[in-house]
Amino acid sequence: MARPWRVAIVGGGVTGLAAAVRLRDRAPAGTEVTVYEQSGLLGGKLRTGELAGQPVEFGAESFLMRDPTGGESAAVALVRRLGLVDSIVHPTVGQAALVVDGGLRPVPGGTLVGVPGDLEKVAAVARPAADADRDAGRPLLGPDADLAVGALVRERFGDEVVDRLVDPMLGGVYAGRADGLSLVTTMPALARAARVEHTLVGAVRAAQAAAPRTPGAPVFGTLAGGLSTLVEAAARESGATIRRDAAVRELHRTSTGWRLTVGPTRETEHVEVDAVLLAVPARPAARLLAGPAPEVAATVGGLDYASVALVTLALPAPELPELSGFLAPATEGLLIKAATFFTTKWGHLRRADGLALLRASVGRYGEETSLQLTDDDLVATVHRELSKVLGAPLPEPVARHVQRWGGALPQYTPGHGARVAAVRKGLRAAHPTLALAGAGYDGVGIPVCVRSGETAAEEIITALGGSAA
Structure with a gap:
């Protein structure tokens, strides 16, 4: 045997x-x-931890519920296999914002990872270059070609769309920059459409139309x-x-x-x-x-990899907008690149005493020096920047946690x-x-x-x- x-x-x-x-x-x-x-x-x-008596994620926060074909994602299938499917919960607030000129504006609809399929919908956040997305009589991308997301979008829509929309969206996921990230790897559906379509608006719409949709179905879970x-x-x-x-x-x-x-x-x-x-x-x-x-x-x-730090603050009854969080373009000059209002976004975490958990992500690829700050300085900077973006001083945190992830996100x-x-x-x-x-x-x-x-x-x-x- x-x-x-x-x-x-x-x-x-x-x-x-x-x-x-x-x-x-x-x-x-x-x-x-x-x-x-x-x-x-x-x-x-x-990695799930605890802050002020409340469970909180010090790493990944959630998973996609569906795979690109519309079926159950591999994460959900594994959760089901492990007998945990009844523990899945979904965000109760899904609207996020962008920091634009120091203030918060809703993330516009009709985009694909920030790339617009309707130029009018994004005009309040970013002004596309006039008449740039012209049909040149051939597909945007060759059969085996790949290029940086930023290169394609800058050529078709101009700098502002990249800097204010695409870059912060990709930065929130990869801690990288649109000008260095592969279109084929980070946005495969758009890359497939770009091998057929002659305009970027057309490619975005084609990719969106090809994506299976279940109206009302939750996108994320934890x-x-x-x-x-x-x-x-x-x-x-x-x-x-x-x-x-x-x-x-x-x-x-x-x-x-x-x-x-x-x-x-x-x-x-x-x-x-x-x-x-x-x-x-x-x-x-x-x-x-x-x-x-x-x-x-x-x-x-x-x-190569990007390093990030996640700064979580427990704040006593702050006044927060009804948002899941926000993304901050690098052009805004903030250390924070993204923030999540945990106890607003996830209803199961809300507390009767109003204690709120906020988490900010710090660190972009190529800007690792920002992570050399001490934990105290990181917390102070994040607290100050959150107050600035929200337009009012936040209360001092009753607890805080800094999680550093060195070499965390592939580029x-x-x-x-x-x-x-x-x-x-x-x-x-x-x-x-x-x-x-x-x-x-x-x-x-x-x-x-x-x-x-x-x-x-x-x-x-x-x-x-x-x-x-």
Whole structure:
């Protein structure tokens, strides 16, 4: 009788845990799965904490309910698999604002990540360049082309639309700048439409028309108990052996599989496995790939990341607008790039005593010096800027929390998708039992990370000989 498979998952974030659950469900009985997490905490950027006696997210806040085809997103499917679907809650306030000329204006409708499909609707926030979006008789984008979002939008609509609309929208998701982010990776639906349509307005409308819609259906969800409940349930349901504070320092090919070097130099442990799934950011993945796949490592290691800090304040009964939060363009000169009014946006968090939780995101790609402020200075700056934007002094916080995420958000430059495809093709050919998964390759957001982990797990199962199903 053949011995059970042994699979190592490096990285205990939601990607690695989703992969572990998929292996539990699809790999043959007896498969031994071990998750190695170098820190003491599972979940990666999913981390629920507490402030002023109230649960609050110190990392990712929510997940998309639907996937691009209109079906249930991978995050919802995982939540359902873990028996937590009854805990899903949705925002009670969905309207967000933009900071424009120092004040708040509603985010205009009819845009796709800030790119307008109706120029009149955005005129109060940003004035499109006159007659710029002309039909030149050919599609905006070639069959295999990619370019920066900012380059396309500036050419068609002018600078103000990029600076006041697109840049803050992308900055809120990626902490990056529109002029450096890949259209194909960050806005794939628009890129597909741009390969057919001759104008950007036409491409936006075509992408919007192609997107499945369910009127009245919620777009986002989270868990009433916090997203850490998803992490805990996934770790439990996976049946995997969880190794915390276990850094994998080296990875080497053997005649039958892989050897991992785990732990500090003085207490080195060598582990033999049949397959390895790397669910860590690109740079640590590149270090592990340097031995068995140096060319792949060079490509993977070239992916850059932005660092951010999340500053959460508990304020006694402040006067807040009925908004979910706001986005701040870099042109406004604020340290804050986005803010969320947690206890307004999420009805299940509202308190009878009026205590409000506000979270501000600080840090844009290329502006890491702003994060060198002390926690006290960050809190003071955020408090001051929030008061300025809201037009009235906010009360002093009764509690505060600063969460720093170094190298948190991948920066997908043009051509990212093609580079990742080449990396995976090379690995499948040379090392089919070694897989890559995570935001660094497939995109940000909980559903994307879950799907990435599950897909990598399926690749491992196929390489080892097929599933039990």
